Amino acid sequence: MTGGAERRATRLLRWYPPAWRDRYGDEFTELLIAEFAERPRSWRRAGDVARGGLLARLTGAGLTGHDLEPSQQVKVGLATAVCSLAAFLVFGIAMWAQLTVGWEWAAPSATATRVGMVAMSAAALLLAVLVVLAVPPLAIAAVREIVQRRTRDLRGSLLLAAAGAVVLAVGSHHFQNAWPGTGGHSWAQQGLVPGGVAAFSWAATLSVSSYWAHPGALAAFPAAEVAWMAVSPLALIALVAGIARTMRRLDWSPRLLRYEAWLVGAAAAGTTVFLAGACCWVLAEGSRPGLFHAGAIDVVSLAVMVLALSVARRATGRARKSVQGAH
Amino acid sequence: MTDVAGAKDNTLGTFGRYAGPATLILSSLADGPKHGYALTKDVEAFAGVRLAPGTLYEALSRLEGQGLIEALDSEDRRRPYRLTAAGAAALRAHLNDQRRVADVGLRRLAAGWGAS
Numbered sequence: 001m002t003g004g005a006e007r008r009a010t011r012l013l014r015w016y017p018p019a020w021r022d023r024y025g026d027e028f029t030e031l032l033i034a035e036f037a038e039r040p041r042s043w044r045r046a047g048d049v050a051r052g053g054l055l056a057r058l059t060g061a062g063l064t065g066h067d068l069e070p071s072q073q074v075k076v077g078l079a080t081a082v083c084s085l086a087a088f089l090v091f092g093i094a095m096w097a098q099l100t101v102g103w104e105w106a107a108p109s110a111t112a113t114r115v116g117m118v119a120m121s122a123a124a125l126l127l128a129v130l131v132v133l134a135v136p137p138l139a140i141a142a143v144r145e146i147v148q149r150r151t152r153d154l155r156g157s158l159l160l161a162a163a164g165a166v167v168l169a170v171g172s173h174h175f176q177n178a179w180p181g182t183g184g185h186s187w188a189q190q191g192l193v194p195g196g197v198a199a200f201s202w203a204a205t206l207s208v209s210s211y212w213a214h215p216g217a218l219a220a221f222p223a224a225e226v227a228w229m230a231v232s233p234l235a236l237i238a239l240v241a242g243i244a245r246t247m248r249r250l251d252w253s254p255r256l257l258r259y260e261a262w263l264v265g266a267a268a269a270g271t272t273v274f275l276a277g278a279c280c281w282v283l284a285e286g287s288r289p290g291l292f293h294a295g296a297i298d299v300v301s302l303a304v305m306v307l308a309l310s311v312a313r314r315a316t317g318r319a320r321k322s323v324q325g326a327h
Numbered sequence: 328m329t330d331v332a333g334a335k336d337n338t339l340g341t342f343g344r345y346a347g348p349a350t351l352i353l354s355s356l357a358d359g360p361k362h363g364y365a366l367t368k369d370v371e372a373f374a375g376v377r378l379a380p381g382t383l384y385e386a387l388s389r390l391e392g393q394g395l396i397e398a399l400d401s402e403d404r405r406r407p408y409r410l411t412a413a414g415a416a417a418l419r420a421h422l423n424d425q426r427r428v429a430d431v432g433l434r435r436l437a438a439g440w441g442a443s
Contacts, residue, residue: 026406031380031383
């Protein structure tokens with residue numbers, strides 16, 4: 001009986017994040033075992049534990065604004081914002097790459113689609129610049145801390161991010177030659193963006209595809225391409241998880257904290273412009289047949305982007321609010 | 328122990344929907360340290376409210392984070408909590424506020440609806 005109750009309590013405890021389990025896990029398990037002895041089955045209790053666990057996870061991600069020290073709140077808030085913005089970019093860039101394929105063949109007829117695509121491209125450029133500005137100071141601070149304090153956790157996080165980046169860069173470079181836009185032909189420059197950039201973006205986000213819902217069509221793809229569609233999300237997850245873990249574990253200087261908080265805020269603004277551009281396209285030309293038709297995957301992508309942006313804005317807002325009290 | 332002065336910014340009003348469970352927990356701890364299950368039983372006995380485990384520990388972690396309660400060392404897995412001086416001050420201020428509201432409500436009820 002006790003063993004069974006312990007196992008049930010351990011299962012329920014999985015709703016909570018590891019840090020919470022480390023702190024409260026033992027006593028919470030004892031409470032649950034006592035509760036089971038009194039009331040063996042209760043859906044209300046199970047629901048309450050699930051809700052509490054999810055809330056603890058949101059708190060750990062800096063989204064509820066409770067229980068965290070200001071400096072910790074800034075770090076986890078920025079890390080959550082980076083994860084959300086990365087999710088936004090994966091779906092957004094997949095959509096943008098698809099549109100640039102269309103523009104390589106023919107310019108869109110609706111002015112709103114042109115405006116939308118220019119806005120998306122400008123926002124993508126801004127975001128690329130922000131990434132270039134954000135990563136080196138963070139990487140330098142992390143390497144310095146590893147050298148000075150020999151922090152093993154930080155080294156692992158940095159290696160994870162680097163491994164993800166290398167796999168993504170090499171794989172995308174390899175598979176970009178299969179791009180349906182130009183395939184590297186000499187007339188590649190007639191579209192909105194350079195063909196090489198569009199092709200690389202297309203290959204990096206190849207996994208965002210409605211073909212997953214059509215296994216028959218997917219089976220006709222070259223095996224290497226299907227393998228890349230399966231591997232590239234893992235590389236993306238490794239890259240983003242490595243960066244987020246580095247951000248959470250790094251001992252930030254106040255100056256770096258303010259600098260990165262400003263950049264993440266600017267990135268959230270840039271993604272808002274990107275989303276507005278995407279909405280322009282879907283509303284103006286998405287329902288028409290042809291090169292700029294919006295499919296089910298684009299509707300799903302838009303929903304994910306709205307959700308990711310709202311999480312990123314909330315996390316960024318809480319982080320920036322805590323910057324003043326952090327040091 | 329947390330400084331009493333720290334209680335000024337730690338009033339239970341900032342707990343939002345957890346103000347109710349937080350008040351019940353602090354009231355329970357006012358007569359001595361208790362672990363999670365003992366807290367649940369005590370609150371059920373004096374308030375007629377059964378705090379579900381997730382709700383109880385959400386409130387406990389917030390109260391601990393605010394320095395209104397503190398965990399004590401324990402030889403077994405059931406860790407007891409006790410009220411801090413800041414927690415006592417916050418509870419007193421909150422209950423006084425509630426008493427003022429209750430007094431006004433009862434006075435107005437008596438004037439408009441007669442004594443029960």
